[in-house]
Amino acid sequence: MRLLYEEHIEDIALGAAVLGTGGGGDPYVGKLMAREAIRQYGPVELYTLDELDDDDLIVPAAGMGAPIVIVEKLPAGDDMIRAFEALGRYSGREPRGTMSIEAGGLNSVMPIYVAARLRIPMVDCDGMGRAFPEIQMTIFTAHGITASPFAMSDERGNVLLMDTVSNAWVETFARSCVVHMGAEGMIALYSATVRQLKEASIHGTITLAEDIGKTVRNARRAEANPVDAVRAAVDGFLLFRGKISDVDRRIEGGWNKGAATMQGSGDYAGRELLLDFQNEHLAARIDGEFAATVPDLIAVLDNETGEPITTEALRYGMRVAVIAFPCAPQWREPAALELAHPRYFGYDVDYVPVEERFG
Amino acid sequence: MRIGIDVGGTNTDAVLMDGARVVSSAKTPTTANVSEGIAKAMRKVIADSGIDSAAIDGVMIGTTHFTNAVVERKRLTPTACIRLGLPATVCLPPMVDWPQDLRDLVGGESHLAHGGHEFDGREISAYQPDEVRDIAVRIRDAGLDAIAISSVFSPVNASFEEQTAEIVREAIPDANITLSSEIGRIGLLERENAAIMNSCLRGLAARTVDGFKAALDELQIRAPFYISQNDGTLMNADFAKEYPVLTFASGPTNSMRGAAFLSGLRDAIVVDVGGTTTDIGVLQHGFPRPAALAVDIGGVRTNFRMPDTYSIGLGGGSLIQSEPLKVGPQSVGYELTSKALVFGGDVLTATDMIVAGGSEVIGDVGAVSGLDADLVAATQARIMEMIAIAVDRMKTSATPVPVIVVGGGSILVTGEIEGASEIIKPEHFPVANAIGAAIAQVGGECDRIFSLAEMNRDDALNQAKAEASERAVNAGAAPESIEIVDVEEVPLAYLPGNATRIMVKAIGDLAGAPPSVSSMNGGN
Numbered sequence: 030m031r032l033l034y035e036e037h038i039e040d041i042a043l044g045a046a047v048l049g050t051g052g053g054g055d056p057y058v059g060k061l062m063a064r065e066a067i068r069q070y071g072p073v074e075l076y077t078l079d080e081l082d083d084d085d086l087i088v089p090a091a092g093m094g095a096p097i098v099i100v101e102k103l104p105a106g107d108d109m110i111r112a113f114e115a116l117g118r119y120s121g122r123e124p125r126g127t128m129s130i131e132a133g134g135l136n137s138v139m140p141i142y143v144a145a146r147l148r149i150p151m152v153d154c155d156g157m158g159r160a161f162p163e164i165q166m167t168i169f170t171a172h173g174i175t176a177s178p179f180a181m182s183d184e185r186g187n188v189l190l191m192d193t194v195s196n197a198w199v200e201t202f203a204r205s206c207v208v209h210m211g212a213e214g215m216i217a218l219y220s221a222t223v224r225q226l227k228e229a230s231i232h233g234t235i236t237l238a239e240d241i242g243k244t245v246r247n248a249r250r251a252e253a254n255p256v257d258a259v260r261a262a263v264d265g266f267l268l269f270r271g272k273i274s275d276v277d278r279r280i281e282g283g284w285n286k287g288a289a290t291m292q293g294s295g296d297y298a299g300r301e302l303l304l305d306f307q308n309e310h311l312a313a314r315i316d317g318e319f320a321a322t323v324p325d326l327i328a329v330l331d332n333e334t335g336e337p338i339t340t341e342a343l344r345y346g347m348r349v350a351v352i353a354f355p356c357a358p359q360w361r362e363p364a365a366l367e368l369a370h371p372r373y374f375g376y377d378v379d380y381v382p383v384e385e386r387f388g
Numbered sequence: 389m390r391i392g393i394d395v396g397g398t399n400t401d402a403v404l405m406d407g408a409r410v411v412s413s414a415k416t417p418t419t420a421n422v423s424e425g426i427a428k429a430m431r432k433v434i435a436d437s438g439i440d441s442a443a444i445d446g447v448m449i450g451t452t453h454f455t456n457a458v459v460e461r462k463r464l465t466p467t468a469c470i471r472l473g474l475p476a477t478v479c480l481p482p483m484v485d486w487p488q489d490l491r492d493l494v495g496g497e498s499h500l501a502h503g504g505h506e507f508d509g510r511e512i513s514a515y516q517p518d519e520v521r522d523i524a525v526r527i528r529d530a531g532l533d534a535i536a537i538s539s540v541f542s543p544v545n546a547s548f549e550e551q552t553a554e555i556v557r558e559a560i561p562d563a564n565i566t567l568s569s570e571i572g573r574i575g576l577l578e579r580e581n582a583a584i585m586n587s588c589l590r591g592l593a594a595r596t597v598d599g600f601k602a603a604l605d606e607l608q609i610r611a612p613f614y615i616s617q618n619d620g621t622l623m624n625a626d627f628a629k630e631y632p633v634l635t636f637a638s639g640p641t642n643s644m645r646g647a648a649f650l651s652g653l654r655d656a657i658v659v660d661v662g663g664t665t666t667d668i669g670v671l672q673h674g675f676p677r678p679a680a681l682a683v684d685i686g687g688v689r690t691n692f693r694m695p696d697t698y699s700i701g702l703g704g705g706s707l708i709q710s711e712p713l714k715v716g717p718q719s720v721g722y723e724l725t726s727k728a729l730v731f732g733g734d735v736l737t738a739t740d741m742i743v744a745g746g747s748e749v750i751g752d753v754g755a756v757s758g759l760d761a762d763l764v765a766a767t768q769a770r771i772m773e774m775i776a777i778a779v780d781r782m783k784t785s786a787t788p789v790p791v792i793v794v795g796g797g798s799i800l801v802t803g804e805i806e807g808a809s810e811i812i813k814p815e816h817f818p819v820a821n822a823i824g825a826a827i828a829q830v831g832g833e834c835d836r837i838f839s840l841a842e843m844n845r846d847d848a849l850n851q852a853k854a855e856a857s858e859r860a861v862n863a864g865a866a867p868e869s870i871e872i873v874d875v876e877e878v879p880l881a882y883l884p885g886n887a888t889r890i891m892v893k894a895i896g897d898l899a900g901a902p903p904s905v906s907s908m909n910g911g912n
Contacts, residue, residue: 061485066479097889100577100578101575102540103479103540105475105479107475184477184478211506211508212887294780
């Protein structure tokens with residue numbers, strides 16, 4: 030166990046934005062919530078799974094909705110606590126701690142708020158090791174952990190509890206209910222025992238996010254190249270450096286879909302990278318050839334500062350570096366790969382791990 | 389005729405323009421009392437031109453004075469904030485992410501009340517006038533009269549902010565109130581931050597604008613005067629007293645707009661060489677390309693759209709070191725005219741190297757005649773390399789583009805710039821920023837979320853364009869000159885129902901008559 034203080038939150042949030050691969054929401058609001066809760070209630074205890082009892086119940090906490098809404102309708106805070114406690118009541122068991130379902134983006138830091146306010150342990154693991162757009166796209170699902178019972182609360186005090194036959198049904202119901210809550214709901218789901226999580230989660234991802242953030246911060250301070258620092262921290266590959274020459278966005282089924290085209294510079298001069306996104310970056314093609322696809326991670330970084338750039342912020346003329354790095358090995362097991370295969374997102378290609386293309 | 393003035397940290401520049409023609413220009417040092425420097429610069433351009441001050445139709449001033457007040461933590465009025473949105477937003481109260489010293493200075497007093505809207509216009513909770521009345525009394529009893537009011541999704545519906553202002557005025561009749569919906573975009577904390585800073589700055593703004601007015605009166609200029617906003621458009625003097633926060637970052641915008649005007653180009657790269665830094669920006673359709681990221685002012689996060697500029701530590705006053713050769717980033721800055729070799733000083737600067745190279749005759753040429761010719765050539769090559777790299781960073785493709793060089797340090801540009809199709813050093817280049825102020829237009833903006841389930845996309849776009857145009861007209865634009873200069877659509881991710889955020893900016897020429905203050909709602 031170690032303690033998370035205010036100063037760790039900044040690093041975790043920056044690293045989480047890298048792991049967000051363009052989506053998952055800007056961690057800014059979650060970072061402030063975590064920081065303020067730690068200021069008020071004291072540091073948060075971060076545990077590894079090995080430090081907890083196998084029978085302890087862990088309930089992940091998260092936010093759901095449109096990232097642009099959360100920057101305007103800031104959460105109440107009570108809404109997160111309400112959803113978390115409602116799930117415990119429905120399950121008939123007191124949760125021992127909380128964790129993140131999604132180490133990429135906003136939901137990496139949201140559970141820190143719950144852990145601080147309720148003074149309960151936060152567990153250093155998550156269900157994705159990155160960000161994905163749909164609730165069922167987790168390692169939990171692949172290991173048979175159910176998203177339901179599922180609780181969702183709004184700032185008014187409404188609590189919805191769902192018991193569904195599959196994780197995809199949770200996604201279907203919750204996605205339409207959240208609109209009525211003003212496109213923002215705080216959720217608790219995927220409750221599991223520590224024993225289950227030892228198999229069915231990705232370990233150490235909060236620390237990984239923190240390490241990435243710390244690396245970028247140190248590189249900036251030393252005036253070293255932060256892009257190289259990020260690439261090294263995630264054990265990844267530099268795909269491209271260049272300028273965004275076109276961004277094409279469209280709305281499809283509520284998703285922010287589109288593609289960005291980049292023209293290479295320096296060593297990449299004369300080459301073109303096409304980056305497809307559906308909230309998160311899905312696939313990168315260089316001169317028409319696939320260079321990386323989901324479930325591997327593709328991050329677009331500001332070429333100068335190493336700051337990760339979200340898909341909503343991609344703009345014509347930005348100078349960027351694109352890196353790709355391997356997903357958690359659990360994603361490559363058949364049951365998990367099926368949930369996040371390039372084919373699920375409409376690409377008629379086999380999945381080739383990024384390190385086989387570049388290693 | 390118009391006078392354009394740019395008050396920078398080092399120099400106050402002025403130009404007198406007759407239509408599109410520059411009649412006279414002046415560069416004077418910025419003074420501690422900003423108005424004195426302005427008066428001096430204006431007196432000079434009027435005297436040089438020999439015109440009667442009655443012939444001046446308008447004076448346009450760009451100033452960094454209000455930005456500096458926040459950065460330097462000076463002359464700020466303690467301000468209370470009322471936010472409407474309960475029960476949402478509780479965990480992140482107003483000023484939550486401000487640096488502690490600034491929060492202490494401003495008082496950090498904030499109040500949350502019921503109200504606020506959802507993205508689709510529904511109410512979050514019922515508005516409670518009595519609750520707001522109690523808060524107003526508490527603010528009055530605390531002795532404060534500067535107040536910022538924010539409400540969740542007020543860019544979609546501002547009615548709760550407006551009602552709150554009325555109630556506050558009942559308790560505090562002279563209250564200085566800023567509504568967040570008047571000055572910002574979606575992003576509650578950022579918009580609220582701007583509203584609070586605005587109320588903090590109003591006292592200073594009133595004194596400063598009155599000082600400008602006094603300077604004009606002294607020169608018997610009866611024409612209306614205007615202040616530049618961060619998007620390069622103008623607000624009239626009374627409006628500037630109300631919305632000083634909208635002047636943030638107007639400097640780079642004026643310089644780039646001036647460069648566009650002087651060169652006649654609408655798409656180009658602008659290299660503005662000053663005394664200490666060189667700022668590189670991109671003109672797209674005659675306007676600066678905006679930056680995509682949030683901007684901090686004095687440590688406070690805002691969502692103003694600033695021009696996307698890249699700065700390097702290179703200017704006329706940059707220090708030169710040999711072995712190894714280093715140009716800048718240290719600079720003698722405003723002391724160039726006393727410290728550089730050619731001005732009788734003992735510091736080797738970039739300006740000295742240019743004079744030694746023979747391309748310019750400035751000051752005492754003899755003072756640099758003994759410099760090593762190889763070092764002079766190497767320095768000039770290094771300067772051009774620094775500029776070329778910076779220009780390349782800002783380009784959007786490998787295709788060569790025109791480069792416009794402006795600013796007082798433009799003499800540093802002595803050769804070709806790699807990747808430039810041509811280098812244009814327009815006439816009057818040292819005062820491009822003042823020219824940018826003089827030619828500025830007025831604008832209006834609309835930033836709203838539309839539900840495309842209820843309205844088709846074309847209707848939503850047309851409505852947003854109409855709202856932005858109406859605001860530009862209210863801000864003083866001649867209706868026939870209105871042009872839509874920016875349209876941006878961002879779909880709301882992770883949501884069914886096709887809600888989309890549409891941002892539109894309209895700009896037009898200043899109409900003959902001075903605009904009315906009450907209805908002004910110019911964009912930022």
